[in-house]
Amino acid sequence: xxKKMFFCLSGALLSLVLLAGGYFTAPxxxxxxxxxxxxxxxxxxxLWKVAEKYLGDGNRFSEIIAATNAKxxxxxxxxxxxxxxxxxxxxxxxxxxxxxxxxxxxxxxxxAPVTAAAAQQTLxxxxxxxxxxxxxxxxxxxxxxxxxxxxxxxxACLQDGAACQAxxxxxxxxxxxxxxxxxxxxxxxxxxxxxxxxxxSPYADCAEPVPARYLxxxxxxxxxxxxxxxxxxxxxxxxxxDGKRLLFDTGRNGDGIIRILVINAxxxxxxxxxIAGQQPSWAPDNDRLVYRGCDVTGNRCGLWLARAIPAxxxxxxxxxxxPVLQEAExxxxxxxxxxxxxxxxxxxxxxxxxxxINAxxxxxxxxTSDGSIEGLPAWSPDGQWIAYLSDAGGNWGIWLTRADxxxxxxxxxxxxxxxxxPKVVEPYFARDWLDEQIxxxx
Numbered sequence: 001x002x003k004k005m006f007f008c009l010s011g012a013l014l015s016l017v018l019l020a021g022g023y024f025t026a027p028x029x030x031x032x033x034x035x036x037x038x039x040x041x042x043x044x045x046x047l048w049k050v051a052e053k054y055l056g057d058g059n060r061f062s063e064i065i066a067a068t069n070a071k072x073x074x075x076x077x078x079x080x081x082x083x084x085x086x087x088x089x090x091x092x093x094x095x096x097x098x099x100x101x102x103x104x105x106x107x108x109x110x111x112a113p114v115t116a117a118a119a120q121q122t123l124x125x126x127x128x129x130x131x132x133x134x135x136x137x138x139x140x141x142x143x144x145x146x147x148x149x150x151x152x153x154x155x156a157c158l159q160d161g162a163a164c165q166a167x168x169x170x171x172x173x174x175x176x177x178x179x180x181x182x183x184x185x186x187x188x189x190x191x192x193x194x195x196x197x198x199x200x201s202p203y204a205d206c207a208e209p210v211p212a213r214y215l216x217x218x219x220x221x222x223x224x225x226x227x228x229x230x231x232x233x234x235x236x237x238x239x240x241x242d243g244k245r246l247l248f249d250t251g252r253n254g255d256g257i258i259r260i261l262v263i264n265a266x267x268x269x270x271x272x273x274x275i276a277g278q279q280p281s282w283a284p285d286n287d288r289l290v291y292r293g294c295d296v297t298g299n300r301c302g303l304w305l306a307r308a309i310p311a312x313x314x315x316x317x318x319x320x321x322x323p324v325l326q327e328a329e330x331x332x333x334x335x336x337x338x339x340x341x342x343x344x345x346x347x348x349x350x351x352x353x354x355x356x357i358n359a360x361x362x363x364x365x366x367x368t369s370d371g372s373i374e375g376l377p378a379w380s381p382d383g384q385w386i387a388y389l390s391d392a393g394g395n396w397g398i399w400l401t402r403a404d405x406x407x408x409x410x411x412x413x414x415x416x417x418x419x420x421x422p423k424v425v426e427p428y429f430a431r432d433w434l435d436e437q438i439x440x441x442x
Contacts, residue, residue, distance in 0.1 A: 036067060036096040038078075048221035054095045061221075062167055067096040129154050129385040133378070134171075134179035134188060134439045135398055137417035145206035147177040147193060147428075151220070152398070154380075154440075157411045164412060172222035175209030180237045180246075181441035182217070183337075183381075187265075189217035189228070189237040189246060193427050202423040213427065215248055217265060228267045232427065236279050236437055239265070240308075241286045241337065247308060249278040249291075260291055262308050271310035273319060279437075281335045281342075282308070283359070290324060290333045290342050290359065301328040303344060305359065324361050332376055332437065335359070338383035341403070343367070345375040345388075354388055356403070367405040374399070378438040387411070387440050389433060398438070 039050065047061040055063065071078040071094040079091040136149045149171035157164035171179075171188065180189040194213025196204045210216075210225075213232045218225045228237070231252040238247045246265055251258050258278045263270040277293025289308050294301040296317040305321040324333075324342060333344040340359040345352050352375045354367040368374040372392040379386055383403065390399045390410075397413040419433040 036094055039093045039095050041091050041093060046221050046223065050095065055098050062169060063096055064093055066166060067094045128158050129380045129400065131381050131440055131442050132181065132185060133387050133398060134181050136177035136179055136436055137396065137414060138419060138421050140416065140418050145203055146174045146209065148174060149176055149179045149190060152412050173210040174207040178235055178437050179439050180239055181439040182239050183241055183243045183441060185442035186219060187217050188220055189215065189239065191235050192216050197426045201425060226265065226267050228263050229270065238281050240282050241284055247280040247282060247289055249280060273306065273308065274311035274316045275306055275320065277304065279332050281333050283335050284337050290335050292331050292333065300326050302326040303330050303333050303342065324359060325357055334377050334379055336379050336383045337381055343377040343379065343386055345377060367401060376436060376438045378440045380440050381442055387438055389438060
């Protein structure tokens with residue numbers, strides 16, 4: 001029986017896929033031809049696994065979708081993937097050659113609808129940024145009405161709108177937000193909101209949610225779920241540079257204090273750092289972190305440094321290293337993966353803008369100064385670029401800038417995604433863009 005994960009997407013058919021389980025006795029049929037090969041789906045397959053095996057990268061699953069649909073146009077024996085979340089074993093796929101896409105597949109991808117904003121995108125520079133960016137928003141369409149996580153391919157989005165859409169994917173698990181990609185880009189940590197708590201909830205008939213109401217992480221195709229923390233108040237996960245641990249903040253104690261904890265990525269070994277703070281971000285040394293917080297007396301609020309080592313109840317504050325910036329409004333710090341610079345957001349200039357500062361508190365400078373919102377900054381893996389959220393032009397989207405503030409441009413427009421949900425009830429209550437985060441990885 002297949003497992004259905006519904007989604008709504010403008011543009012090409014772009015989603016990670018859970019292939020249906022089923023009984024199929026024949027071996028995987030592989031018909032080699034110039035430009036690719038035919039493949040018969042097996043009961044335990046996923047498109048992610050097939051792409052990883054035959055194309056060398058699970059991220060290339062969307063190429064198989066486009067190639068298969070292009071083949072179907074001339075040969076009905078190939079599957080027409082109208083809903084890529086409902087695929088049965090025994091269907092025939094077309095796997096393009098690992099090096100390049102066939103001409104008919106390129107044509108199929110380039111025919112995807114393109115927004116006006118995306119159509120204006122061009123490559124920033126020959127040595128532009130790479131990797132994938134994950135972000136979340138509330139999809140307000142009647143068929144969805146859920147938090148969803150999107151993952152976009154940065155080079156594709158810089159190339160043109162059609163390529164961006166053709167490589168965009170919606171995470172298969174619904175009702176999840178606050179994404180964090182692992183350093184190697186193979187897993188995704190997120191906050192699961194679970195199912196509505198009452199049958200009369202305005203969200204009871206929305207897209208089927210993942211039942212997890214806690215922090216968890218899975219592979220990018222939504223499999224191998226590992227719960228971490230176990231409390232619905234846990235939020236803002238951040239992977240350690242070695243990919244073994246996660247920092248997060250939580251209000252689980254119910255005393256109004258947000259605290260920072262660390263846990264192994266498999267859900268074991270949770271430790272309380274005995275630090276009051278939020279929005280933690282690892283340093284590249286795998287030991288320190290920067291976070292939004294105050295001193296142990298609740299004063300000198302701003303951005304602080306600490307070590308990610310556990311503390312006994314009577315050792316509150318012993319692992320704190322001191323303030324980076326005493327500015328209470330500073331928020332969402334992100335430590336460069338290759339240096340000692342921290343990017344953060346602040347409204348001190350009259351609107352939310354981005355700032356850079358060295359981890360020792362020196363060298364503060366402003367990166368943006370528009371009247372629109374600029375926030376939720378995330379470094380590129382090479383430390384040369386910064387992605388951020390902006391509502392410039394009246395529509396939410398993901399933007400890029402170099403670390404020196406140059407070459408700013410829109411990378412992706414949400415096309416209807418919002419942050420303030422229509423009905424402020426459980427399990428979300430009142431949320432806005434400030435509660436989310438962006439992640440950039442390989």
